[in-house]
Amino acid sequence: MSELPQSIDETAARLLEHDYVADRQLATVVYLALKLQRPLFLEGEPGTGKTEIARTLSRMLGRELIRLQCYEGLDLSGAAYEWNYGRQMMEIRLAEKEGIAREALAAELFSERFLNKRALLQAIDPARAVPPALLIDELDRADEPFEAFLLEVLSEFQITIPELGTVKAATPPIVVLTSNRTREIHDAVKRRCLYHWVEFPDAARELQILQRRVPGVAEDLARQIVAFVQRLREIELYKLPGIAETIEWTRALMQLDAFVLDPRVVQDTLGVLLKYQDDIARVQGSEAARIVEQARTAAARG
Amino acid sequence: MLPLQQGPGHLAENVTHFARVLRAAGMPVGSDRIQLALQALQVAGLQGRRDFHAVLSACLLGRIEHRELFDQAFELFWRDPDLEGRMRALLLPQVQAKEGPQPAPENRRLAEALFPPNPQEPPQPPPPAQQLELDAALTFSAREQLQKADFETMSADEWRQAQRLLAQLRVTFAPVRTRRSMRASRPGRPDWRATLQTMARHGGELWNLRWRQVRTKPPPIVVLADISGSMSRYSRMLLHFAHLLGHADAKVESFVFGTRLTRTTRLLYSRDPDVAVAEVVRAVQDWSGGTRIAQCLHEFNHRWARRVLSGNATVLLITDGLEACDGGDAGSLAFEMERLHKSCRELVWLNPLLRFSGFQPRAAGIRSMLPHVDRFMSAHNLQSLAELVQVLGGSARPQRARTTTPSPTAAAG
Numbered sequence: 009m010s011e012l013p014q015s016i017d018e019t020a021a022r023l024l025e026h027d028y029v030a031d032r033q034l035a036t037v038v039y040l041a042l043k044l045q046r047p048l049f050l051e052g053e054p055g056t057g058k059t060e061i062a063r064t065l066s067r068m069l070g071r072e073l074i075r076l077q078c079y080e081g082l083d084l085s086g087a088a089y090e091w092n093y094g095r096q097m098m099e100i101r102l103a104e105k106e107g108i109a110r111e112a113l114a115a116e117l118f119s120e121r122f123l124n125k126r127a128l129l130q131a132i133d134p135a136r137a138v139p140p141a142l143l144i145d146e147l148d149r150a151d152e153p154f155e156a157f158l159l160e161v162l163s164e165f166q167i168t169i170p171e172l173g174t175v176k177a178a179t180p181p182i183v184v185l186t187s188n189r190t191r192e193i194h195d196a197v198k199r200r201c202l203y204h205w206v207e208f209p210d211a212a213r214e215l216q217i218l219q220r221r222v223p224g225v226a227e228d229l230a231r232q233i234v235a236f237v238q239r240l241r242e243i244e245l246y247k248l249p250g251i252a253e254t255i256e257w258t259r260a261l262m263q264l265d266a267f268v269l270d271p272r273v274v275q276d277t278l279g280v281l282l283k284y285q286d287d288i289a290r291v292q293g294s295e296a297a298r299i300v301e302q303a304r305t306a307a308a309r310g
Numbered sequence: 311m312l313p314l315q316q317g318p319g320h321l322a323e324n325v326t327h328f329a330r331v332l333r334a335a336g337m338p339v340g341s342d343r344i345q346l347a348l349q350a351l352q353v354a355g356l357q358g359r360r361d362f363h364a365v366l367s368a369c370l371l372g373r374i375e376h377r378e379l380f381d382q383a384f385e386l387f388w389r390d391p392d393l394e395g396r397m398r399a400l401l402l403p404q405v406q407a408k409e410g411p412q413p414a415p416e417n418r419r420l421a422e423a424l425f426p427p428n429p430q431e432p433p434q435p436p437p438p439a440q441q442l443e444l445d446a447a448l449t450f451s452a453r454e455q456l457q458k459a460d461f462e463t464m465s466a467d468e469w470r471q472a473q474r475l476l477a478q479l480r481v482t483f484a485p486v487r488t489r490r491s492m493r494a495s496r497p498g499r500p501d502w503r504a505t506l507q508t509m510a511r512h513g514g515e516l517w518n519l520r521w522r523q524v525r526t527k528p529p530p531i532v533v534l535a536d537i538s539g540s541m542s543r544y545s546r547m548l549l550h551f552a553h554l555l556g557h558a559d560a561k562v563e564s565f566v567f568g569t570r571l572t573r574t575t576r577l578l579y580s581r582d583p584d585v586a587v588a589e590v591v592r593a594v595q596d597w598s599g600g601t602r603i604a605q606c607l608h609e610f611n612h613r614w615a616r617r618v619l620s621g622n623a624t625v626l627l628i629t630d631g632l633e634a635c636d637g638g639d640a641g642s643l644a645f646e647m648e649r650l651h652k653s654c655r656e657l658v659w660l661n662p663l664l665r666f667s668g669f670q671p672r673a674a675g676i677r678s679m680l681p682h683v684d685r686f687m688s689a690h691n692l693q694s695l696a697e698l699v700q701v702l703g704g705s706a707r708p709q710r711a712r713t714t715t716p717s718p719t720a721a722a723g
Contacts (some may be wrong), residue, residue, distance in 0.1 A: 081489020
């Protein structure tokens, strides 16, 4: 485990060391979240690097990453804990044989031995020497009742198990929540967190990200790719390409040994960048050629 | 429950009656509050009418939004000696229109609540019995006629009465299974946690198994209402309908569109339907203007569909399908309709034009929209809205043939 950063600049610098190019605003929020021990709530379009922040933080601070992927119907037994009913049954059988007193059995049956710990409980386990980084990913995919389970964890870093008592983290974990905003998250969750909307990066930052994440990409190609994607984001598309798509596309183009963008290659690889048929149909053909032309001149200029 | 303390005279009776009136007008007044009010009145040491008002409002009022309604009801109920007469005047303006006083500005629903037309309700003060029966009969026949009257041709009075009848519609929704479960008394899925807890309490003895069952909830509803000139009167009634749905237990998102799309969900939160609809009318600038259906649907698909249709919603699209502004681009309209259809559970198109028995989908806009709806229903009178409620309640299952053109399900009225 390494020390927490002591300033915003240090946060940005250390994120950069681990290949995460954060803008000033994001660095500030991350710094505050670490300093104030508050959960970080990140909202934004898919593919803008929300999940990546949690990964980077866990690497940067030497913490284990515990990830909870949300889905509809996710409940306590999937997210926090579940009693091991099979073992409990067995215990009852054994107790009958050995003639253990009823009170003792009741106390024994719901002790920690019989508890299956899931992500949330693992993250706040007081036995941990190093508090982990907890990533609660795509919270908007879970249904609303699930948010209520989170409230206690987010504000007190504890979980109350009725049969056992309250489990509280010795040191609070680093908590990152992400949402793609397919629905609004309840205010009760939001007000326990620091909120940040993750934007698409500007051209300079996207270029920097590309050079960091795809080492070996030719300077010219990277510039053209960034210019192309930036122009694409100005068109009214159903789903704008994120940075994740830019990186994937760059890797694809490198695999195809492309050194410059040309309309034919773009045409063939558009599916890496755009994920809706309507969007592809809109960009394909002459439109793609036009954007490629624009991107080339923009990249040549600077 | 404790028996109500008898106050001096008929006070307790009257307070109870007053509370019932409030409840009928839409305020949540439980019997606990009535009891509290009666207790408060006994200890308050009343000095006058103002104190009385203060005590009752302290005890019976739970939200600031209801204060206006409460004050009006209080004025009417506790002052006017000729309450009966005025209430009759409110309900039957046509009977005494010539020589009677001007129709009072009070809330119509309040009048309804103070003087219910239901003959089963025991009349509180003793009025002439014949009068009451006449009242009830009149209202009943009026109701029969109203069921089939077209919203557009209604007079102001009929319109108000239709709103009242609409508010009495009982809405239930066909439940959808969720992925959550809840405790159950009947065998289903075993609840091991609860079972083992009882076993632990009883020294390992298995007394009885505990069960869980799947939890259900009504599907969310999204209302998209056209408020252009040709539709504004229907849309106004359908906004009342949307308000009603929102106060049943479903989650309702509502949008109105004319030349542009406006989200009105929050505006319809107000418990009072008249206030809520008035809010919407005030907030929307393009009321009774032209329509640009394709553009508005595009905006909905683009900005809102992913946020409000996530939980497999039922979409009620209320429009006549006639584009007034730009002649209509049938191609893009069909495209947006298809997208909307593919991102919701059920798309119901409510078209008041269906009231004409010889309706043929000739307009290009209508023709391009029709292949993409699950149901095509009329929504021009109360009867057709009642049919819609049945559809939502699942008593008439949707024909899920998405490939064929749906036939009109509601008869023209």
